[in-house]
Amino acid sequence: MSIELLDSQVSLYDRWHSGERKLQDLLQVRENVKNHSSIFRPYLTTQMQDFVPGLNYFFIGTLDEQGRPWVSFLTGRKGFMNSPHIRLLEIKTRLEGGVERHHKAAAAVQGSTPPDPLFHNLTKGETLSGGRRKWGGVALDFTNRRRNKMNGVLQPNDILKVDEATGELHVLLTVEQTIGNCPKYITIREMDSLEPQDTLKPKAEASTSQTLDENSRRPLFKGLTSEQTAIVDQADCLFIASRFIDESIADQTSGMDCNHRGGNPGFARVSGNQIVFPDYSGNRFFNTLGNIMNDERVGLLFVNFGAGDTLQVTGRARILIGKDAQEAYPHAQRVVQVTIEDSILRPGSLPFRMRTKELSPYNPVTPSHQQRGINKTAVPVAATLSEITVHTDDIRTFRFKTSKPIRYSPGQYAVLDFGAFNALGYRHMAPDNPQSLNDDYIRTWTISSAPLGLSSSAKEAKRSSPDAWNEASEFALTIKRKPGGTISNLLHNLSLDPRQPFTIPLICTGGSFVLPDLESSTTISPKPTKVTMISGGIGSTPFISMIRGARQVLTEYPVDIQWILSATFVEDALPEALQELTAPLEGDAGDKHWPTVSVVLFLTGRHTPQEAAAVEAKVASIPGVKVQFGRVDYKKLLATVPDLEERQVLLCGPEPFMDAVKGHLGVLRIPSQQILTEEFNF
CATH class of the missing domain: 2.30.110.10 (Electron Transport, Fmn-binding Protein; Chain A)
Known part of the structure; x- marks a missing residue:
């Protein structure tokens, strides 16, 4: 083409x-x-x-x-x-x-x-x-x-x-x-x-x-x-x-x-x-x-x-x-x-x-x-908030325990029903906020946690399938506060109270933007599986989940993950998560391989020389992570990942960011078949 x-x-x-x-x-x-x-x-x-x-x-x-x-x-x-x-x-x-x-x-x-x-x-x-x-x-x-x-x-x-x-x-x-x-x-x-x-x-x-x-x-x-x-x-x-x-x-x-x-x-x-x-x-x-x-x-x-x-x-x-x-x-x-x-x-x-x-x-x-007495066969799982981790003023991770085990693949989303917090009820007109008439109080976020290891059926199921992973009794969502956002502000204003547990229905998990199957498709001349992840802002959450999942899997052939992460300031890149995701893996791999993960941060916020030096010192303490200042462009992409044309590219972030990156990839003549992006639009 x-x-x-x-x-x-x-x-x-x-x-x-x-x-x-x-x-x-x-x-x-x-x-x-x-x-x-x-x-x-x-x-x-x-x-x-x-x-x-x-x-x-x-x-x-x-x-x-x-x-x-x-x-x-x-x-x-x-x-x-x-x-x-x-x-x-x-x-x-x-x-x-x-x-x-x-x-x-x-x-x-x-x-x-x-x-x-x-x-x-x-x-x-x-x-x-x-x-x-x-x-x-x-x-x-x-x-x-x-x-x-x-x-x-x-x-x-x-x-x-x-x-x-x-x-x-x-x-x-x-x-x-x-x-x-x-x-x-x-x-x-x-x-x-x-x-x-x-x-x-x-x-x-x-x-x-x-x-x-x-x-x-x-x-x-x-x-x-x-x-x-x-x-x-x-x-x-x-x-x-x-x-x-x-x-x-x-x-x-x-x-x-x-x-x-x-x-x-x-x-x-x-x-x-x-x-x-x-x-x-x-x-x-x-x-x-x-x-x-x-x-x-x-x-x-x-x-x-x-x-x-x-x-x-x-x-x-x-x-x-x-x-x-x-x-x-x-x-x-x-x-x-x-x-x-x-x-x-x-x-x-x-x-x-x-x-x-x-x-x-x-x-x-x-x-x-x-009238016909037809009952839904789908019974939502109850998700109870168990932990809140504060990353920045507007980014927090919310961990939920589930009433029964669930399955999901690294990179998939969770659909939650906050209808119980809709105090407005049914209204014919809402001149103060007409869009609220279309608000069903159902929200979808990418899961930032990963299931704990592959299930016994992993040999029969592709690793992109939820059936390949162990059942989970909890999941985490990393959510950015949205100005004027009804539900994101509700969550960010919460504090844990064991006397009044915060429980909501988990409707389902799903999505096709998942961790790719990591095994090489060829046995004649096996080559390392190479993946480049590119994210902007809170679009990093599926990649956090994917890398957490990948780090639990030993593979026959090497797997190399390079992650280009664009954020305003280093705190927005969740450095504590990066520390976890790039830390050396323990345990004897034998004749198999643990994945290698490297990260390059592109910080777009304004930094004084002193602030930039402090950021560089902080990032230097995280193995496998480097930092650059400024926006991603096609020249920086190629310099950061010289073998980009040999890699599967996964892209997630705000629409303007994704449009810009797709333009850069086009200039570099990366075939569209190599580029995977988030597909669902709720």
Whole structure:
């Protein structure tokens, strides 16, 4: 891939389109997110390229000839998707529904309907200049809630095989935009079975109308049937495709979007010819809702995972806010209301079944949830504050003991529920602080501690997996006080009182920004594993955890970790932690190796000569740590780590810092595939 396609070389202008900006302004979050459009990348990251081949399914939105979005549930054996190039997603599979498409009124009267609209849309759907067709997709792993969103175009020459008669599909999708999404509202599921793709050929059904729509050669929609309504009623998730297509603006701004929406069963409701569902708090980017602000056409997909049934719906959406939202859906701040124009029910169309293992602990309680007596299967662990370590006036480490053992990998985050400290309760309006209406008092921080050693199953599990590490009965969070931050200030103002223990629910741990597997991938010519960590400010916390974890693992081949840490003053770099992380390891390694760790501090604060000398003397007492004054640039990066091009680079810190470092790495021509960054955006 040429250098101009690296994210470090993409101009960091405000890529939000007019619909997204309008909604961000309306909800008064624009200032918070306006610089975050640079999070989107114009290619698949290495993590994404490694992720998609391991999936049995993919959700994709396409457009029919009328420009209406439809969402399809693609399935296949693991490996049916792969990414041969960071700008390409290859899909090769054989789908259900291998029957010829019917375009005759007689067939419609007999109740036959087309197979999945995907086949028609890929070959006859709405086209742009040059015959290109837009698509949007979401790669999601239900076993661990990992989710990557992407979109792009299908070039005419990249349609290798689209055969409705056999269900065969082979396309090369050009990728224009990707982002890693957070795991909120996703149900954990387990697959029961995976049958051969060509064994199931169910009959598709539509609504009961017998009037032919001449544009689509399908029956005109007259309302959802009882069977279709039942699919919506039982669903704890839906997939929505939206569009804002304007060829006069950049590909990074215009296109399709396909994403997951989740909640407790019954969170989406049928009312006449409409489906309504709440828009729960998220990253506040409003990609889907922003598209709807500009183009009301949407597609929905509902799934009965236990029966293998799917319901595809296309229609026009409205966004309801405030009072209008609450009238349509009690206590919801935002609601999406879709007027249905067409639908397809496909009983038993999936080649496998999935069981619900755990509803998302983020799910708000809904009336239908209460009425049906459905209890969440996820029971949060109680986390009780046991120790507070003061590092600086605004940085402290909080250690929590857990009510039962937990598992996590070094570098992962913890999700905590501070809802009990929300003294405001429900309010319709908050003119003094409108953003507080979206505050669910759930917070996510990177864990700065590490589990104590590898578990007995470490040989079977990669060390990036929580299963590779011993269970832990405590964890630590190193948190910086945020001016005006409700929860960070609450924690920083705490003092330990055994008579009044501070206990909160630990919802879960998770994240893909973890300690890489440290063993060499080659046995022919083993080389040391080389890792460079680059952090800014409090972005050092995942690296503290990763190094603590690495120092507990003996490896067959040498592991060399170089850490570039940017901070304002030496105290902000947590020198006591650096002393621990670089201290010589005791114990006989035999024919194996302990990792080596070296740290270079870049202190950006103003220092007098006397202050600088005192800092240098303090740092000199810490083995393996050096100090420089000033900001990191590409020349200093190369001078500090001459073999940087041979290393895996891990990057974490505030967004401006990360953008700057990515720019430096681009100048040094470090391939994007070698750069891992924090992926979740809560």
